[in-house]
Amino acid sequence: AQSVTQPDIHITVSEGASLELRCNYSYGATPYLFWYVQSPGQGLQLLLKYFSGDTLVQGIKGFEAEFKRSQSSFNLRKPSVHWSDAAEYFCALLAGGSYIPTFGRGTSLIVHP
């Protein structure tokens, strides 16, 4: 069975600093991978997705993620964080042929002014 691990429950950064949120997965083949963001009291919004091809994926709001097969990772990055980026971030995996995505537990991003 597949799994997704987000090792950091909380991450605190200063506004303007760079950001990297970690996501590790366990799956026997190359999965489809996603990053979602959830603002308080809201649904989840898709930031970016990886299906195949270029391992560096660009998303909305200035985010990018890099798929590293050798490390089973799909870390999310942003060069300069804005206060509005404070939210919960979820990494998700979809195994080929499956209807059910597997979500990580989420990482809460706190942005200090």
Added chain:
Amino acid sequence: SQTIHQWPATLVQPVGSPLSLECTVEGTSNPNLYWYRQAAGRGLQLLFYSVGIGQISSEVPQNLSASRPQDRQFILSSKKLLLSDSGFYLCAWRLEAGGYTFGSGTRLTVV
């Protein structure tokens, strides 16, 4: 355009009362639909998913049920709510292009 609607946004219900949450999608046909629950400070728990009318798969045995009476309608129900049913409920729809679109959620508080 393709959109997903979920209502109500917030709900406060007494223990033992019934529940009905509705989710509808527009701009697509035969979508895969999902109900998730998010408890405070926790991740997403898949409750039900449906690949077509009348087809419901339950992931977690519980006090809830789901129905799909129409192609683009997915309903989450309970006959008698428990305190433990409190949480944030999210409907989601699998996009043909990949990825999932989520509704804005329903905050359910059982008192």
